[in-house]
Amino acid sequence: MIRERIADDIYVFTSRRYAHVTCGAILTKEGVVLIDTLFYPDEARDVRDFIENKLGQQVRYVINTHYHADHISGTWLYPHATVISHARCRELIDTVGRKGLKLTKKQSKEFANASIVLPTLVVREGELDITVGKKTLRLLHLPGHSEDLIGIHLLEDNVLFASDTMMPLPTFFDGDFDLLQASLRKVNEMMPDTVVQGHGEVILRGELNHAIGNHIDYMNKIKDEVELLIEEGLPRDSLDQISIESCGKSRIPLNGFVVDLHVANLYCLYDQLVDAEAARPGLNGHQS
Ligand SMILES: [Zn+2]
Structure with a gap:
């Protein structure tokens, strides 16, 4: 400690x-x-x-x-x-x-x-x-x-x-x-x-605005990447190709644990976006 x-x-x-x-x-x-x-x-x-x-x-x-x-x-x-x-x-x-x-x-x-x-x-x-x-x-x-x-x-x-x-x-x-x-x-x-x-x-304080901007950019970037992958009909495990660096973050913090967190973010987002797409009215002939 x-x-x-x-x-x-x-x-x-x-x-x-x-x-x-x-x-x-x-x-x-x-x-x-x-x-x-x-x-x-x-x-x-x-x-x-x-x-x-x-x-x-x-x-x-x-x-x-x-x-x-x-x-x-x-x-x-x-x-x-x-x-x-x-x-x-x-x-x-x-x-x-x-x-x-x-x-x-x-x-x-x-x-x-x-x-x-x-x-x-x-x-x-x-x-x-x-x-x-x-x-x-x-x-x-x-x-x-x-x-x-x-x-x-x-x-x-x-x-x-x-x-x-x-x-x-x-x-x-x-x-x-x-x-x-x-x-x-x-x-x-x-x-x-x-x-x-x-x-x-x-x-x-002087670092906060930049840190938060960087966080929000990262989140938007992974959302874009995951959406693209779904549009292209690629399988779930191709998420592993989206590296943390390509989304604007380093793999070094927390002794590298951030990479595991990044992968968990990607899989969560993929599942949520696929579920949301499936629930959209008009698909499968269902209207709600
Ligand atoms: Zn915690």
Whole structure:
């Protein structure tokens, strides 16, 4: 785990073991707000030990930005904290997350003590402001990477914890292409000074416009490429010919994991576009 201090009272922790996933800690006089927890128990424990033993502070709130296990698996390490998420996130943790943890426990002894924690405070629509100490955290729905994703805008510092809305490669295979583009535009319009991504390095204001433009261009490019392939009647596995570089992205970030994410994006888009075409009225003689 790599620890970085991005302000007097804000820390970002980045995993060395899983896809540079991040979590953040906001220190206040009324306790710590932890945004996500990292994935592997040893790294999640290191974060807790740093906050509780090195800093001598207690975690009062844990925010689950979305239900994906790489972000929230360490929530059980904070039994006295109030856990906050989107309402849909709570449902997904209770269903998909619960099944996933069972499987993870079978695959790895490391997770023997881990358990599912359901958030007790949920935001369903609009925004929710939480004031802790002198900090105001604005929770806002940023769907697209997944349907339940929330970002956290720390108003006094103008820091946005964007979770996986911002990562080196935009991904929507468990979410929605159009919603992700809308959420990326929303992040850009907010003009945060600092963006903590769900994976990878912190982004500063001067870099944000370019990063988001590049993400949106990438998404448009893969859509064009996949549409072309469908029009030409090429089989699904010819998607493998569409390289990440030809869509304007490098294969280097996240130790090359972005290539897997790129392929998953392509296959998801292909299936969605083929399904949409099949559902169009007028085909197969059906009108609706
Ligand atoms: Zn993630």
